Amino acid sequence: MDATATDLVFRDATEADVDTLVALVESAYRGESSRAGWTTEADILQGQRTDPEGVLDIVTSPDGLVITAERDGRLVACCQLEHRGDHAYFGLFAVSPTVQGGGLGRTVLAEAERRARTAWGATEMHMTVITVREDLIAWYERRGYRRTGRMTPFPYGDERFGIPQRDDLRFELLVKPLA
Known part of the structure; x- marks a missing residue:
């Protein structure tokens, strides 16, 4: 395990975490704050990445959960799992x-x-990644995920997922065996 794991506390998110989760996701992907990291999508998408209603739906879903990672009492990472x-x-x-x-x-x-x-x-674990995010796809490949070539369209016109800055966005399914 990484040294970073020793000071992390994992827990399942609750409804009380929704606003903090939205702020974390937005900071990692949108706007100027996202440029401090390498996961920014600011050059390909503007507008929001998610919203409180969408995150609440995920947090309260009977088939899933949001895992939070806290360090020194501060939310530093999160992810969704859906069964x-x-x-x-x-x-x-x-x-x-x-x-x-x-x-x-x-x-x-x-x-x-x-x-x-x-x-x-x-x-297996499945995820979808915007295909133009080659650096991110490469990161997942180094962790055992493989590209499937199975594509789904980006939801152009639905600003809940952002405002595209280019017309070639689509998602590719990545898969990793968990056995």
């Missing part, structure tokens, strides 16, 4: 831009994989 039969879906992954690059994301991803395997017996 989908024999596999789990991984999403809403965010690490505070001020602490990116030190292994925290790798630690959170490993915890999510462990939880999906032990709590649900999931044999």
Whole structure:
């Protein structure tokens, strides 16, 4: 385990965490604050990444949960897990831009994989990533995820997911065996 894991506290998010989760996700992906880290999408998408209603739906879903990672009582990372039969879906992954690059994301991803395997017996983890995010896809590939070539369109016109700054956005399914 990374040294970063020793000072982390993992717990499941509650409704009381929604506003803090939204702020964390927005800081990691949108606007100038996101440029402090490497996960920014500020050049490809403007507007919001998520909203309180969407995060509340995920937090209260009977088929899923949001894992939070806290350091010194401060939320520094989160991710969504959704139980989908024999596999789990991984999403809403965010690490505070001020602490990116030190292994925290790798630690959170490993915890999510462990939880999906032990709590649900999931044999695979699935996620979707915007295809133009080659650096992010490469990061996942180094952690055992593989590109499937299965694409889904970006929801152009639905500003709940952001305002695209280019017309070639789509998602690719990435998969990792958890056995």
